[in-house]
Amino acid sequence: MFVVQALARFFAALTPLVVMFGCAPRGRDDFAARFGYLILLRDQVAAQVCQGRSLEATLAQLLTPHTEDYGRPYLVGVPGREKFARDDREFARDVAVAYRVLTAEPAAPPNDGKPRALALIGDHYHPPGLIRPPIEVAMDDAGIPTEFLCDVTKLTAPILGRYRLLIILRDGVNWPDPDEKSFSKAKWWMTKEQEQAIIAFVRAGGGLLALHNANALKPWAEKQDPAPLLRVLGSQYDSHGAPREGYRVRVLRSDHPITRGVADFTATGEHHRPRPLATDMVRLLESTAEGETCLAGYARTEGKGRIAYLAFGHTREVLDLPDVQRLLANAARWCLGKD
Numbered sequence: 001m002f003v004v005q006a007l008a009r010f011f012a013a014l015t016p017l018v019v020m021f022g023c024a025p026r027g028r029d030d031f032a033a034r035f036g037y038l039i040l041l042r043d044q045v046a047a048q049v050c051q052g053r054s055l056e057a058t059l060a061q062l063l064t065p066h067t068e069d070y071g072r073p074y075l076v077g078v079p080g081r082e083k084f085a086r087d088d089r090e091f092a093r094d095v096a097v098a099y100r101v102l103t104a105e106p107a108a109p110p111n112d113g114k115p116r117a118l119a120l121i122g123d124h125y126h127p128p129g130l131i132r133p134p135i136e137v138a139m140d141d142a143g144i145p146t147e148f149l150c151d152v153t154k155l156t157a158p159i160l161g162r163y164r165l166l167i168i169l170r171d172g173v174n175w176p177d178p179d180e181k182s183f184s185k186a187k188w189w190m191t192k193e194q195e196q197a198i199i200a201f202v203r204a205g206g207g208l209l210a211l212h213n214a215n216a217l218k219p220w221a222e223k224q225d226p227a228p229l230l231r232v233l234g235s236q237y238d239s240h241g242a243p244r245e246g247y248r249v250r251v252l253r254s255d256h257p258i259t260r261g262v263a264d265f266t267a268t269g270e271h272h273r274p275r276p277l278a279t280d281m282v283r284l285l286e287s288t289a290e291g292e293t294c295l296a297g298y299a300r301t302e303g304k305g306r307i308a309y310l311a312f313g314h315t316r317e318v319l320d321l322p323d324v325q326r327l328l329a330n331a332a333r334w335c336l337g338k339d
């Protein structure tokens with residue numbers, strides 16, 4: 001059932017691309033192959049858009065297969081490209097269309113009174129192509145229609161106002177220059193207006209589901225004077241362990257709606273060590289690696305809004321874990337006041 005729902009959602013998200021590319025299916029196999037190509041193209045372009053890169057930089061990255069960005073194999077070119085784009089010119093045209101779709105203002109959702117989520121995902125270390133599918137499935141399970149956004153410039157008060165829940169899995173820095181490798185040269189993207197828009201959204205009753213490195217949305221070096229958004233979120237990033245470290249997750253409060261149906265579990269991935277800021281949070285989960293125990297999940301309220309933080313999200317594998325899927329769906333519903 002999940003697979004069917006996820007595919008249906010993929011089709012919906014790809015409709016603008018399919019229409020713009022004029023991909024009338026001649027046969028089922030042909031369409032399936034072209035569909036796979038479009039998904040890969042969308043995700044590869046999204047991986048550039050979420051780093052704040054221009055169309056020119058995106059083209060330069062995708063036209064030349066390479067192993068930039070930590071040698072992750074899924075960033076090497078776009079498989080199937082030679083089948084659907086006869087030459088670099090045609091491929092550049094495809095990339096430009098995908099770039100235009102991904103940097104367009106999100107379409108206004110139908111005015112049907114249904115609570116909807118906006119998910120801001122993807123950064124230098126976390127490609128949208130890996131994060132999006134597990135979040136799609138979890139939100140489907142929660143019954144919450146979700147729009148995905150990779151272009152941070154489109155996170156504005158009017159757009160946020162169309163949604164009841166904001167999901168964030170990304171940090172606060174962009175890497176507009178693909179050749180720049182130094183973190184000190186990365187660009188903090190969030191404007192004061194965007195920060196205030198998120199805070200106002202939550203205080204007015206919006207939900208905020210912050211995942212993994214979302215507590216690094218603002219500089220965390222100012223430990224004595226955290227940014228207003230981090231205070232509202234309730235924690236700030238401190239550090240993390242190795243990319244494939246094993247850790248044990250313990251449920252601290254099994255009576256909370258967010259942990260309903262979740263037992264202690266093990267996971268492999270970047271073990272995050274958030275620094276709690278809020279004193280009024282309900283601690284839900286803690287995680288232990290190498291004898292070190294950290295906060296891994298909590299909930300709190302701010303004004304009329306609800307905030308949940310879950311530390312998971314470095315890889316698709318960890319987001320796909322049944323317990324993490326349940327936590328995501330439960331947390332999204334709780335943030336919306338459904339539980």
Ligand SMILES: [Zn+2]
Pocket residue numbers: 125126212213270313314
């Ligand atoms: Zn990570």
